[in-house]
Amino acid sequence: MPKKAHLLGIAFLAIQVFLVFRARFVSERFFCWAPFDEASRFETQVRIGSRVLSPEEANQRYRYWSAGWENRSVHNVIGMIRRYESTYGKGDSAEVVLTYSFNGHPAQVWRWPEMP
């Protein structure tokens, strides 16, 4: 019969199992053991009013690099920007253009605010 501490470990593993299955239904790849599953090159441009943020300012805004390679899903980056702009940065009314190419495919563009 498992001890109490074992039950804690089993619960922790069960959460991870849930997150692995959850990843099948969302585009982001957090906490689902998907390291180095995609090679995406991306570049972010952030505009607030008439001013375009420098790469350093964009890095500080999202606490993430604004251009380079992403080895998890590029949707991790999109998700972080989306959450920032819809919460902490909502008042800035920023416009974001993220250009990315994953696994060597032709470039795609994601924009914030998202069109309905």
Next chain:
Amino acid sequence: MNLPTTIGRPWRCDGTELSPNLLLMAKLLVLILIRGDVWEKLGDPFLPFLPAMDLLRSPEGWCALALRAGFAVGALAVMANAWPEIGCLILGSTVAGWQFAVTPEFRNHIFICGCLLILAGCHRNDSNPWLIRWQFFLLYAGAALNKLLQPDWWSGQMLLTWLTQELPAAGFRHLSALIPASSLALFLSWFTMIAEVVLAVCFWRKQSVRTAVWMVIALHGGMFVFLMGYRFGHFIEDILVGLIAFLEWPRQPLELRATGALRTLLARVLKISHPDAIVRLGDGPVAGNWLELHGLQTTKCNESALRTTLLLGSSLYLLLFTVDWLLEAFIGGKDAFRYLSVAAALALLCIVVPIRWPRSRCNCRATEGAATGVGL
């Protein structure tokens, strides 16, 4: 709750309610986290995975302070053998909780450290690390599932992009002079997916953990050499350290027999890193051998005895970690560091893998080579 007998002696891995292999694993994970500057990165929630964690944000940074306190207390408890099972839970929860709270800082190589620490803490007075085995199963099953559902892994497109554009790998470049790059990427893609599926199955079955351990060493060691020292953050170190959990420690004390200067040296090494309950010095060996290890199913002699003795103590692992850390501090970022790391990994494999070298002779009465239950 009993007072650990080795409290205050960080190089010892016995005398606590954690089994020696789990405590050794936990100590090395603590060192990896410290080396990775995790303590400095701990901060208030920022774009948390669970939005409710935003409630913990405060202008004064209380959450960051609490996380740092948790890290310090947990790391100290593990390193100083002061109720390390509780230290593992505190430190593991701190690291995993921080990963959930700050998604821009999420890294698989940090999260796995938190997971292994939490699960180690759940194995109080329990030498069978079945929770760690399940963690490894989940890791490889999750990785395989993610790859198998992506067409770019079926076609090799992902690895082709990664190995030629993002990380121009010398090994890949040399091989692609012989085989077309796309075919090579296709082969590596399928090799990786199949290996991860097989590893997941092997970790699922209790009987095949030994096979899984050797496969992990071969797979990640091979990747390390092929990619000329690329470590995926510190993921390779995390995984190899995690395997220590499956190293079976002997239930009866072993007796090591040596003479002369070697005996004096071994006496010092054993005093520091090997508990008396695991390995102790006995009378000199039989003629013709320079070292013997008694107490296992079979007597081990010379290189084999030395290998098993080193694997059953903390000194080898701590020494390797310290040397790697120092090398990184002085020549990290230079090609020389990567070449030295690869050379050291290959040399280490030659020491750890139980090969009977051609010049190795054993004059023991008992025979060698049978399974000993020591794991490695």
